[in-house]
Each structure stands twice: as C-alpha cells, then as structure tokens.
Amino acid sequence: MRTVLIADRGAVAARVLRTLQRMGLRSVVVYSEADRDLPYVRQADEAYCIGPGPAVQSYLNEGALFDVMRRSRAEAVHPGYGFLSENAGFARSVEGAGLTFIGPSPHWIDAMGHKTRARTLMAEHGMPMCRSSDVVGEDPRDIEAAGAAVGYPVLVKPAGGGGGIGMVAAQDATSLVEAVARARALAQRSFGNGDVYLEQLFERPRHIEFQILADRHGNARHLFERDCSVQSVL
Template identity: 60%
Template structure:
C-alpha cells in the first residue's frame, strides 16, 4: 500500500480523493494554484504545495512543477483525479519512472484509449459495435466533405484526442461542416494540444450509456453496472443515473459482460469507463473509453455501496480484485446525480464570481461533492462545476423526488447557476417517464429568448 499520495488536481475531485486517502490511512499531499490558495479543502491534506499561476498550463497541467512536488514530498503515489493530466500517458510514465506509481491504468492503456480513432480500431477488432465514422481527417476540407458525403449527414466533428464533449461540433450540411471543422480544430488545439479530427455519424436521439469497470494487475476484471448519462447540454453531461431506465436488465447485462470479455483479453487494468450510444433495437455502439475516475462515479457508489476511489487506490497498489470487491456486487435502489455549474441557465455561458451565499440542503439519502465554500470565488480559469448533488432512493421516482427537494432548498447567490435548468429537466414528463436521450436537455431548455440574448 502507498505511504503518501500526491493529489495532482483541484476542487471537488481533490477533496474526494483526500477523503479516500484518510479512509485508507495514507498521508496526503495537495497542490494549489494562485487562484485556489484559499480553498478550504486544502486543510484536509497533510502537506500542501503552491504550484504557480492560475492558468492550467502554468499549474495543474505543468508536469515539471508537479514532478518537483513529487520529489520534494517523497510521495510514492500520484492520484490524477479527472481532467487535467488524468489521461496523459506521458505524465503516467514520468511518475512511474520516478519510482512512484500512477494511480490509474498502465500508461500503454492510457495511450491506446486516449486517441479516439485508434481506440475505436482496437475495440472494433475485438468485436464491439461502432457507430459509422471516418478515419483521421488529413486537414484538407475537401477530404472532410467527401468523408461526410460517404457517412451521410448529419455528422459530428470530434477531436481524436481528449474527451468530455470538448470540441465536438455537429453539422447538418456542407456549409455547417466547414465552420464546424474550424471550430473543433481550434478547441482541440487549445484543450488537447492536438488538431487531429474525425467524423462520426450523428445519431439524433440516442441514449448515452456508460459501463464502469475495475480490474487488477493480474488479468481479472469486473463491471459495476451502467450509468445513463443522456441528459446533456452541448455534448456535456448534466444529469446521470443508474440503473438506466426503460432498458431491460438482460440487455444491459449482456452489453456489460461483452465489454468485460474484451477488456479481459487485453488485459486492461485498474479503472475505466466504456462509453456507448444506444438506440432501442440496435447494439450498444462503442463511443470511447475514459481511463480514469469519472465525474459521475458517485452514482455507482450509491447503488453498490463500493467506494470507487478507495478501490482504485488499492488496485493501483497491486491488490487483487477479489480482495477489493465482494463476491456479489449489490445493485440497490436508484441513484441520480446533478452537476451544478456556475453558468447562465438559459444560454449555458460560464458565470464566474464570488459565492456570496452557498448553502447546500442536507436531506435523506442526499450527498454532495464540492471543492468550494461560501465566500470562495469561481474563477474563469477552470471548469465551472460548483457542486455535484447525488440522490439515492428505493426506486427512480423516489430518487427524483429527493433530488428535487434538495435542489429546492439549495441557496446559491452571487453568481448565475443551472439549478433552474436541472429542475425543469427533472420535472419534465419525458424525464419522469424515463424517455431520456441526448437531445432532451436542449429540448427542455427551449430556444433562447430575445431578452436572454
């Protein structure tokens, strides 16, 4: 087991990892940028280090300064959280080469799955169904137009590196595609330092279903069921839940077992999530694999009772899967997570500022994950996530009711936030009935009114 772990991240996920380290009795090292110097969760770490300016490239994406902290602190493990360097094979290799251990999959799997077209090729060779797509675009507009004509419109332009919906742009015709390529290329270069793009057939109203897996270093792998992440805005998740509504358990279990068989052949290790698109009457189509802890991991924790962060750390330390997970994994009740962002609830633009009032409502089977306290500043330098609210109930309706009660009693002042949007979705007939799809969020949001522009 680790003696001391460096948490190479910030905010809610850093606070979450620090809590897991305390459970395991492992000493912790936290880092912070200039913008985050006053955040109160830092007091939960045994040691803290300043890593520079607020801009991510100068701090949380700065491998040199993080490696210096690793050396100075004497940590023997690095937990990357999610985002930033969590899916950097280069960083994982550097950590391992320094004599510490990266708390995540082996670098070869981070590299293999981090490039989306190569990951698709790998998983396709092992029998997983794929949505129709192009190969890598070579940078010529005429080649992209030809690829789109072969696929058929609408298409989705996607960065080959990175994830989280960043840089994904839809196009319904040639004129939109030309603009979409420029926008996607710019976002991909800024976010992932790569301009590689590809096209994918755009399914208009699919379900976005992901499967959580845990594995050890000895070839053993298991799934911990699925999460439905269909409620999104601009290709980014807002509400996640488990189990997925209106899909038979037989169908879901078959897909999960197929994924485990493929990953077991590789063999994959530690933690990962396979993301798929699903339409009734079709296969689950492989979308991508995230080689890290997911933002929405708490949904799975609530229905299984398994602490995924603790499990991830133990598996990375070399423990066997059968010592980390119970023989039979529980699947109890229903869990829903809502991501509360500092953003305009109509146009979804970021709304940085001071959390003048920040009161989270406690409630039965309600859990919150945040890196902020009242009086803290939400800056423009990072993702505008304020807090994740997770509700667990004995069934789906019960979980929805508990979530709505918690959101109704939550008070956030000083910035705009998306709670009104989340409440509209949760109260909509479509969501209540379980008829969710990736376009539901924007359907419920409706068009931007003139007064909101």
C-alpha cells in the same frame, strides 16, 4: 504507500481527497493561481501552486508536477480525469520516477486513450460501431470530404481526453470547418492534444456505460451499467 499527489482540480480533486482521508493516507494537491481559494486546497495535507490559470501552464505542466512530486515525496499520483489522466507518456514518466500511477497501465492508455485508435481496436474485436472518420487535418477540403463520408449531422470530437470536453456538433458542410477549428482549440487547451475526428451524431441518445475494474494481479470485477444521460456531479 503513504502520500498521494492529486494531479487534478475542482470536484474531482475534492472527491479523491475525501477518499484519501477516509483511507488514512496523506494528500498533496496542486492548484493554479485561479484555484488557490477553493476549499480542498486548504483541506489537503500539502498544497502547491503550479502556475497561472490556463491549464497548459499549470495542470498540463508536467515539469511543475514532477517538481511537486519530488518536493512532497509523494509515492503515488492520482490523475483524476481529463488533463493528463489519458496521457501514456505521463504515466510512463511517473512509473519511471519510481512512483505508482493510480490508473490504467501506459499500454492500455495508448490503446484506449486515443479514440480513433480505440475504435480501430474495438472494430477488430467485432464491436458494432457508428460511422466515423480518422483524425482530420486542417485542409478545409479534407474536412468537408470527411463530413460527407460520415454523413450529416456530425459530431466533432477530440481524439484525446474525455469528459465531453471539446465536442461540437455540425449540421452541414457550411458549419463543419468552423466546428472543427473550435473543437481543435478546446482540445489543445484542455488536453494538450488538438487531434479531432468526426462521428455520426445521434441527436437524442442515451449514454450508457458498462464498467469493468481490473487490477495488475489479474482480478476483475464487473460494476454493471450506468446511465450517464441522467447523472449529476455532487
């Protein structure tokens, strides 16, 4: 592997770029018209504009990304996080094109990338769960029924994507339908997937992650826990 395409933007793309440089690998970045002047665009070995500012027309535009893969002769794709990083179809297409997808296999993206499916899988393995709903539809009566079943306050969350994007709190039934509409629009714009669901809202939580890294050869390493409640982005 000599050339890696970074299919993300901003701080994430900059950090991946620095790592590739330390490893002696060639870097290819993509950017929207709104991001053309960001420093990492100039620092990469190659840079390609893939469309206008809105993500759905650029960073979520798979056709544009595959065109850059061909033009740059990239051998691998690093999806960063958000955008297409949790899109199993994109990962399969990358592998189908003969490139390496630097991330989980499509099987595990399918299993874990959609939060309601991931919660079902974890529940089947005995993991303690807070109250939640399935993906909610657009009928206000169904939304209100789901809110009543979970119990207020609730957190409306995108079922796809991550990074905390699109989460909207609702304190009661009066505000829930509007919160669902806002979260759905944010999820569709950010991830190309408007599915949302409801979770019990904890108003003073700690966000603790237990991180395990594994490869395709059966090696695994526990990276201990991280308190994301106090993390900062450098």
